[in-house]
Amino acid sequence: MLELTEWLFLVLMITQFIFGNLGNGFLALVSGSSWFKSKRISLSDFIITNLALSRIILLWIIFIDGVLLVLFSNVRDSGVLIQLTDIFWTFGNHLSISLITCLGVLYCLKIASFSHPLFLWLKWRVSRVVVWMLLGTLLLSFACTISLINEFKLYFAFSGIDSTENMTEYFRKKRHEYDLMHVLGTLWNLPPMTVSLITYFLLLLSLRRHTRQMQQNSIGSRDKSSEAHRRAIGIIFSFFLLFLLYLVSFLIFSLGRFVPQSKMSVMIGEVITMFYLVGHSFVFILGNKKLKQAFLAMLLCKSGPLQPGST
Template sequence: MLGLTEAVFLVLIVTQFILGNLGNGFIVLINGSSWLKSKRISLADFIITGLALSRTLLLWILFIDGVFLAFSLKIRDSGKVMQIIDIFWTFTNHLSIWLITCLSVLYCLKIASFSHPTFLWLKWRVSKVVIWMLLGALILSCVTTISLINEFKIYSVLSGTESTGNVTEHFREKRREYDLIHVLAALWNAPPLIVSLASYILLILSLQKHKWRVRQSGTISRDHSMEAHKRAIRIILSFFFLFLLYFLFFLILLCSRYLPKPRIVQMIGEVITMLYPVGHSFVLILGNKKLKQTLKMMFPCESGCLKPGSKGHFSS
């Protein structure tokens, strides 16, 4: 029999699961149908579609983990189930982060304007740069998943020791080593986040530079470039905000066994972590002209509901 806490938890994760699948499924459906019709797809739409697919899989993993957490904590923490969830979560999580990083770099190189030779060299080769980044993202996601092998070996030692009840100093050392590996594994997120932050800073600087030029020329109305800058900045900034929440509560999940009422802490952490793949999918929809216009056609609303007439579009 489920208690009130478990029931509320299930309602929240089911709601987020449905919303996330609707948002990400909408992106895949619109971009996929457009790809099939025209036999071509822009690099930005390709990345956004891949991002939606990876986040759909991530949502399924988090949802299944949440169901086990609500109904059977023993099955969830058993060796095989934990390892399967860890493998799929690690791969999709890192792939998702690298894909949004590739999107940030693409926006930065296409929209920002600088005269530095290195930036111009990258800007002229933007497609090749991003494609190589995508290949690197796939390889790095595989590498981070393979790195779980050592973690699983330590976990099997811990499980064997716990089953015999022989809790020795060696056991405690292995437990600390296991926890440390879990925390250090989070450092794999640092490189893509640094690249995304650099793209965000460059876009901010480019926007300020563009505003100064507009003021110098005496132009008052907002132009295409300024709108593109602002839209890209919103997408990257929302990613940082949602990912920081996601990462914070992921760390709390890792340390939950040391906190009072660990199961409730895990449930709260699970709900918060699902906000990232759910929330950012809708940010991407509203930040893409084609997706936004399709959404407006499906759900007509009063003037000003979705700010019609926006010109920023990153799917070129």
């Protein structure tokens, strides 16, 4: 018989799972519509489409893991299933965060205005720079996933130990080494997060300079360039806020690995993580003019072709 907290957990998971698939599915459909029609797609739409698809995969991973946690905990704790979950989650999670970074760099190079030679060089080659970043992102995601081999070796080491009284301390040591290595694996996300932080501050600085120029020339601060700055900043800043929430959930989940009876911490962590994946998709929709128009048209049941999103 399920407890009240488990029922509440399942209701929250199912609700967020539905909204997450709808939101990210809408993003993928609208952003990728030109790809299906004309076999051509802008770089920003390409990134948003793949970002939405990666998050749909992450939503399915968390949802399946949550259901197994409540209803089939013995099956979930089996070694093979844990490893498969870790592989798909690690690759998809790192790819999702890196795609956000690539999108932030694209927005920054297209919108921000600086006279520094290096920035101008990057701005003139923005498409090439972002394409190379996407390739690097894919390679880093694979490298991050391959690094799990050491974790799996440790897992097999302590899972094969006979937990007699003489081996109990050794078993605990190996288990803690495995959990610590799992937590340290998040350091792979540090490079893309650092780049995202840099692009955010560059956009803020560019907006500040642009606003001052408009004020000196007695021009209103609501011009197209200022609006583009604000939309890009809003998307990146919301990502940081939601990602901080995600880090909190990961901290809760990670601490649960080092204490007994960690089921509650895992449930809390998974609910918050799913909220991060769901929330940012709707931030994208509301922060993008064409996506917002298509979303409102869908809600109002208006007919008409879907338009690809842009900044």
